[in-house]
Amino acid sequence: MSDAADVTGSSRAPGANGDILIARGLRKTYYPGSAPLEVLKGIDLNVRRGERLAIVGASGAGKSTLMHLLGGLDRPSAGDVAVDGVSIFGLPAGQLTRFRNRQAGFIFQAYQLLPELTAQENVALPGIVARRADGDVQRRAAELLTLVGLGGRLHHRPVEMSGGEQQRVAIARALVNDPPLLFADEPTGNLDSATGGAVMDLLLRLQRERGMTLVMVTHDAANARHCQRVVEIRDGVLTGAPHQETGVQ
Numbered sequence: 001m002s003d004a005a006d007v008t009g010s011s012r013a014p015g016a017n018g019d020i021l022i023a024r025g026l027r028k029t030y031y032p033g034s035a036p037l038e039v040l041k042g043i044d045l046n047v048r049r050g051e052r053l054a055i056v057g058a059s060g061a062g063k064s065t066l067m068h069l070l071g072g073l074d075r076p077s078a079g080d081v082a083v084d085g086v087s088i089f090g091l092p093a094g095q096l097t098r099f100r101n102r103q104a105g106f107i108f109q110a111y112q113l114l115p116e117l118t119a120q121e122n123v124a125l126p127g128i129v130a131r132r133a134d135g136d137v138q139r140r141a142a143e144l145l146t147l148v149g150l151g152g153r154l155h156h157r158p159v160e161m162s163g164g165e166q167q168r169v170a171i172a173r174a175l176v177n178d179p180p181l182l183f184a185d186e187p188t189g190n191l192d193s194a195t196g197g198a199v200m201d202l203l204l205r206l207q208r209e210r211g212m213t214l215v216m217v218t219h220d221a222a223n224a225r226h227c228q229r230v231v232e233i234r235d236g237v238l239t240g241a242p243h244q245e246t247g248v249q
Contacts, residue, residue: 188223189219
C-alpha cells in the first residue's frame, strides 16, 4: 500500500525492514458437519515490498484459503493481517472493501470475468467501483488491454475469447487501479503449457516493471521457480522461510 491514508485516513510509514504485508497467528476453521475442520493452524508470514512469493502445497492444503485471508477476501477465525502497518481486519467493512479495490489486485484460476461485459468493460470495472472518472477508466482499460496484447479485442465478450485471452483480460483488470499488492491464485491452472507459459511470462514482466508485490498460489513447480521465495502449507502450518531476511533481487 503506497499510502495507508487511502484506507484509514491517516498516513502510516512502512516498516523499516521493508515488509509490506505481515500476517500473525492466522487460523481458519470451517464447520462442514458435526466436527470442525481446522485448515490453517496459526500462520505467520512476512512479505517484503516488491517480492515475488509462491505459496505451494497439496490439493486441499489451504493455499487459496490463505491467499483469501491475506487479500482480505475472507476473515480469519483468529489472527490478523497488516499492510503497511494497518490492520486490515480492524477496518470497518466499507474501508476493507476500499482496501481490496484500490490496494490489491486479484487474478483467479477461473478468470472471474462477467460474461455480459466486454473485455474493456471487465477491465474498467474496478476503476468504476473506485469512482474514477469514466473516461479516464475506459482509456486506462484500453491501454492495459493493448499492453497485454489484446488491443484488437476490446469489445469482445469472454465467450468470444480463448482461455489465454481471458486470463490476459483478468491480469489487465487486476492492474487497472495500480495496486501495490497482486494476488494470483493458480493463474495458469486452466491453460495448456504453452499458453500458461506465455501468461506467466507476461505476469512476471508486468510485476517487475511496476514494482508490485506478487503473492502467488500455485501447484506448478515451474511457476514457483520464478519466485524469489517459496513457502509450503503442510498440515495447516507453513514450512520454508515465512520471514525473508534479505533484500529483494
